[in-house]
Amino acid sequence: MPHKVRIALDAMGGDHGPSVVVPGAELSLLRHPDIEFVLYGDRAVIEPLLGAHPRLAAAVRLVHTDVAVKMDDKPSQALRYGRWKSSMWLAIDAVKKGEADVAVSAGNTGALMAMAKFNLKTMAGIERPAIAALWPTLKGESIVLDVGATIGADARHLVDLAAMGSAMARVLFDLDRPTVGFLNIGVEEVKGLEEVREAGQILRERPLPHLDYVGFVEGDDIGKGTVDVVVTEGFAGNIALKTAEGTARQIAQYLRNAMSRTWRAKLGYLLARAAFRTLADKMDPRKVNGGVFLGLNGIVIKSHGGTDVEGLAAAIDLGYDMVRYELLAKIGETLRRDGRESQAQGAAS
Amino acid sequence: MPHKVRIALDAMGGDHGPSVVVPGAELSLLRHPDIEFVLYGDRAVIEPLLGAHPRLAAAVRLVHTDVAVKMDDKPSQALRYGRWKSSMWLAIDAVKKGEADVAVSAGNTGALMAMAKFNLKTMAGIERPAIAALWPTLKGESIVLDVGATIGADARHLVDLAAMGSAMARVLFDLDRPTVGFLNIGVEEVKGLEEVREAGQILRERPLPHLDYVGFVEGDDIGKGTVDVVVTEGFAGNIALKTAEGTARQIAQYLRNAMSRTWRAKLGYLLARAAFRTLADKMDPRKVNGGVFLGLNGIVIKSHGGTDVEGLAAAIDLGYDMVRYELLAKIGETLRRDGRESQAQGAAS
Numbered sequence: 001m002p003h004k005v006r007i008a009l010d011a012m013g014g015d016h017g018p019s020v021v022v023p024g025a026e027l028s029l030l031r032h033p034d035i036e037f038v039l040y041g042d043r044a045v046i047e048p049l050l051g052a053h054p055r056l057a058a059a060v061r062l063v064h065t066d067v068a069v070k071m072d073d074k075p076s077q078a079l080r081y082g083r084w085k086s087s088m089w090l091a092i093d094a095v096k097k098g099e100a101d102v103a104v105s106a107g108n109t110g111a112l113m114a115m116a117k118f119n120l121k122t123m124a125g126i127e128r129p130a131i132a133a134l135w136p137t138l139k140g141e142s143i144v145l146d147v148g149a150t151i152g153a154d155a156r157h158l159v160d161l162a163a164m165g166s167a168m169a170r171v172l173f174d175l176d177r178p179t180v181g182f183l184n185i186g187v188e189e190v191k192g193l194e195e196v197r198e199a200g201q202i203l204r205e206r207p208l209p210h211l212d213y214v215g216f217v218e219g220d221d222i223g224k225g226t227v228d229v230v231v232t233e234g235f236a237g238n239i240a241l242k243t244a245e246g247t248a249r250q251i252a253q254y255l256r257n258a259m260s261r262t263w264r265a266k267l268g269y270l271l272a273r274a275a276f277r278t279l280a281d282k283m284d285p286r287k288v289n290g291g292v293f294l295g296l297n298g299i300v301i302k303s304h305g306g307t308d309v310e311g312l313a314a315a316i317d318l319g320y321d322m323v324r325y326e327l328l329a330k331i332g333e334t335l336r337r338d339g340r341e342s343q344a345q346g347a348a349s
Numbered sequence: 350m351p352h353k354v355r356i357a358l359d360a361m362g363g364d365h366g367p368s369v370v371v372p373g374a375e376l377s378l379l380r381h382p383d384i385e386f387v388l389y390g391d392r393a394v395i396e397p398l399l400g401a402h403p404r405l406a407a408a409v410r411l412v413h414t415d416v417a418v419k420m421d422d423k424p425s426q427a428l429r430y431g432r433w434k435s436s437m438w439l440a441i442d443a444v445k446k447g448e449a450d451v452a453v454s455a456g457n458t459g460a461l462m463a464m465a466k467f468n469l470k471t472m473a474g475i476e477r478p479a480i481a482a483l484w485p486t487l488k489g490e491s492i493v494l495d496v497g498a499t500i501g502a503d504a505r506h507l508v509d510l511a512a513m514g515s516a517m518a519r520v521l522f523d524l525d526r527p528t529v530g531f532l533n534i535g536v537e538e539v540k541g542l543e544e545v546r547e548a549g550q551i552l553r554e555r556p557l558p559h560l561d562y563v564g565f566v567e568g569d570d571i572g573k574g575t576v577d578v579v580v581t582e583g584f585a586g587n588i589a590l591k592t593a594e595g596t597a598r599q600i601a602q603y604l605r606n607a608m609s610r611t612w613r614a615k616l617g618y619l620l621a622r623a624a625f626r627t628l629a630d631k632m633d634p635r636k637v638n639g640g641v642f643l644g645l646n647g648i649v650i651k652s653h654g655g656t657d658v659e660g661l662a663a664a665i666d667l668g669y670d671m672v673r674y675e676l677l678a679k680i681g682e683t684l685r686r687d688g689r690e691s692q693a694q695g696a697a698s
Contacts, residue, residue, distance in 0.1 A: 219591025223599035242568025250572035268621025275614035
């Protein structure tokens with residue numbers, strides 16, 4: 001790819017706005033000098049920050065807007081007053097107009113998804129968008145989707161999610177045929193949700209070339225890293241993601257409490273400090289920050305709203321990878337080569 | 350309650366059968382000398398074990414059967430050959446016949462639920478059973494249900510789950526009005542699943558006297574202990590439970606790896622060993638072993654199949670508490686005093 005990776009940044013997004021977005025962008029730029037940024041937001045706040053980050057300033061075009069979507073706006077509210085003019089809208093619109101390759105925002109998820117859907121529209125053949133998350137596992141990382149874009153999924157949508165998730169795994173993990181499993185439960189007679197069984201049948205009967213379908217997985221398989229791509233509808237996926245985050249925080253708290261209780265524990269903690277740092281690093285949610293919106297005519301990355309400079313840089317890095325390793329082309333390839341077949345299959349059944 | 354607590358035990362259930370069930374029962378008996386056991390299973394295996402556990406032997410009646418449900422049987426298979434005669438069936442049947450107050454089994458969940466439903470039937474006014482789990486939190490413990498008995502739930506069933514879960518919380522946590530929340534996701538415009546919103550509306554408009562409905566909770570609220578009772582349908586509930594178990598095991602593995610990497614870490618580990626034991630204790634899944642089947646005309650407790658003596662004793666302890674503190678009466682109270690109202694409400698809407 002000869003040209004630079006052009007990233008549109010919603011500078012006003014997130015709990016901390018430009019004070020995190022600007023240094024986060026500079027951090028990512030140091031790792032990827034071939035990024036060009038367009039920043040959307042309040043010039044009066046952003047310009048002084050750019051003054052303090054001269055390396056970034058040299059790679060940035062700043063587009064002023066007064067309007068910023070608030071973190072607690074409802075999507076419909078945000079669309080009403082923020083369309084055409086908010087920093088969030090403008091970042092997405094840059095992707096739509098071909099002025100940027102990817103938009104990154106730490107703003108409100110619902111508003112970002114509503115604007116992205118409204119402006120970019122879903123890809124041909126894809127009915128509903130999804131959010132894919134990177135999930136640290138015992139083997140490395142997996143992709144889990146959908147973690148909350150759309151509630152409920154028929155078999156057809158689950159197969160689309162499998163195709164899109166595997167394209168993302170090819171980009172991120174440099175695999176030709178990522179392993180894919182459908183999240184299910186093993187208690188009922190005929191194993192779990194009907195739509196999930198039906199989707200499994202579609203993939204078993206008509207295997208897709210860029211995807212190694214391995215069957216059903218259960219909740220505890222996610223952390224084990226049993227498959228590269230875990231596919232589920234957005235309600236269960238969001239609950240799985242938040243439950244795992246909650247469990248990780250809970251155990252970290254137990255650990256802190258245990259290590260500060262006695263002088264022996266404190267001394268042990270001091271000696272093992274490097275090991276605890278390794279552990280904290282493993283558990284660091286900032287390292288895997290960034291949800292990828294899939295199924296739209298353009299790439300949008302959602303960063304956690306409360307993240308810091310390191311986390312925001314990770315979200316930008318993720319957007320960079322999606323562009324550099326051609327996520328959209330890979331999804332298109334999967335859908336062109338495979339999707340029509342299974343679409344025909346879906347229509348026939 | 351003047352009489353003893355009579356517990357029917359499926360001695361053949363679980364990965365280890367009588368070699369765990371017999372000592373587990375003795376351990377629980379030491380904590381609750383007012384238990385009387387009926388053990389169902391293979392006399393040739395159980396009798397020698399009872400010989401080695403004389404205190405238990407004095408409190409046990411042994412009923413021989415050759416038939417045991419296997420851990421990987423399908424529920425329909427288990428019902429076909431195991432009805433009337435398997436150790437699992439006989440334990441449930443003792444509850445049905447009023448010869449025992451509760452049945453405990455570490456056998457296959459699907460088969461146990463199928464037999465319990467078939468034999469005990471659902472309570473008047475309850476359409477589908479549920480499995481409730483105890484969940485360790487930062488504040489103590491919460492109850493989460495349904496963790497996998499039934500896939501999907503309409504608003505009416507979610508309200509039933511709230512009523513049954515709060516009755517269980519009254520038993521276990523000695524509360525008059527446990528706090529209850531519906532598990533939901535916060536991304537979509539009108540907050541999550543329609544059935545969940547509708548159930549929330551029912552509880553807001555017609556509050557139940559033994560239940561403090563606080564609204565929606567998200568996945569990360571479970572570990573925080575935001576509410577005493579977290580209500581969801583069985584698919585999402587099972588995925589939340591297994592995802593949390595997987596995350597806990599994953600972090601424990603990270604911790605073991607980190608603590609064995611360098612001599613400083615190893616020394617630190619030795620010094621802080623007591624603290625690590627406290628942590629391991631906090632994370633010990635055996636301490637909260639036991640799922641409670643709710644909504645049936647009788648109490649059935651499901652222990653993890655792979656648990657050890659300590660875990661099995663915890664499941665028996667749980668069954669003991671459910672009987673001693675009158676779970677069924679408390680559920681009946683809630684359903685009689687509250688359920689009919691909301692049933693009428695459901696019918697009217």
